[in-house]
Amino acid sequence: MQGLSEQVLRWVTDAVGGGARVAAVTGLREGANPWSLRFEPAGRVEAAVLRLGDPADPDHCHRFATEVAALRVAGDHHLPVARLIATDLDGAAAGVLAVLSTVLPGHSRIPSVASAERLQGLGATAAALQAIPLTPRAALPLRTRSIANVDFAAQRREKGTTALLTAAEQRLQQLPMPAGPTVFVHGDLWFGNTLWSGDRCTGVVDWDCAGAGSPGIDLSGARFDAALMFGLPAAEQVLEGWQRAAGRRAEQVAYWDVVAALGTLADMAFCVPALHDQGRPDLDAGLLGQRRDAFLRTALGRLDVDGQ
CATH class of the missing domain: 3.30.200.20 (Phosphorylase Kinase; domain 1)
Incomplete structure (x- = not known):
């Protein structure tokens, strides 16, 4: 078979x-x-x-x-x-x-236009994870970024990078990692790893990058994915959904947004096949690169304003 x-x-x-x-x-x-x-x-x-x-x-x-x-x-x-x-x-x-x-209800195909309910639902999903305190352990180690098993920085050094990505790396090196208790993180939270029935999230799949880490990892991972899929304003809807579900303001969002955007290569073609497989043939490397850079520039600007 x-x-x-x-x-x-x-x-x-x-x-x-x-x-x-x-x-x-x-x-x-x-x-x-x-x-x-x-x-x-x-x-x-x-x-x-x-x-x-x-x-x-x-x-x-x-x-x-x-x-x-x-x-x-x-x-x-x-x-x-x-x-x-x-x-x-x-x-x-x-x-x-x-x-x-077992099989979960719903599907993971990504629409070309997302409602505010769906975007906020992704944020609420990330908030549900951050509500679970978790101490790092052998099978669920400490995570400091999404997709921790891939060294994107090393691949950029090998395959080429951009001035913006280099500047973002250097900016993060100047900052301490935000301190705080660790929580349960999915480690690769994007629309392709969630299942939906209408605008209701019915499941979260593909947990092989999970571990213990900052709530910002999944929140900004979801924000970055929303910006790639639908444009920069979509990220703010994810944040709104997270904060509403968590009952508090998210902290260090700009820092974790930079971390999320650095989980890419200069040429965004590497993720195009997966996005096409999820029903988004309209997305190409050029558009994804433009959206990644817009998200990253915004995050770097907020870092400067916040004095982080």
Whole structure:
């Protein structure tokens, strides 16, 4: 069956039980891993999501341990996340690292125009995470930025950068990282990792960058994504939703906005395929670069005004 070995299929059917077999497989990210599975006969489990490890990724063992630990924390706090059905974190049974989980309602396709309700909903989702205190631990380590497993600064040094990105890096080096208690962070909170029914967020997925860190990581990550998808004013709607749900003003927003914008390469073409896969073929590297730079310039300007 498409993309799945017989060993993986046996592991899945054993986990589901009830004599069910995998009747259909659909790739959820650019036609590949993770996989949506449908079972027949539909008994205890009608459908599931299967995430498989990538042996080419030297960090995939840690990423899978993080995914599982994060889903457990999120589930314990009644966040809209999938329930774990089975895990194989050493690949002994499935032949590859594997996590099988329930299916959440909604979809992750990104509209070309977002309502204020949807933008504020993304902010409220980030606020729900910051309400969970979390001390760093092995599977949920300290995070100081989104997508912590990718060294964007090193890649920019190798592939080329811009004067604006260089100036932003230098500005951050002059500032201490904001102090404060650590909370539960998703670590890659953008519209493509959330599920929606209308303007209501029904789920948060892809937890392999999760950990403990500042609330600003997810807030500014969501703000930056909104600015990329819909333009600079959208970021302020995300902030409004966060502050309304959190019941307080967000702190150090400009600092974390700069951090979020630096989680990119000079050429924004690297993220175009994922955005097209999420239903936004109108976005190209040029437009994304313009929106990234506008967001970053605004954040740097606010840093100067605030004296940070």
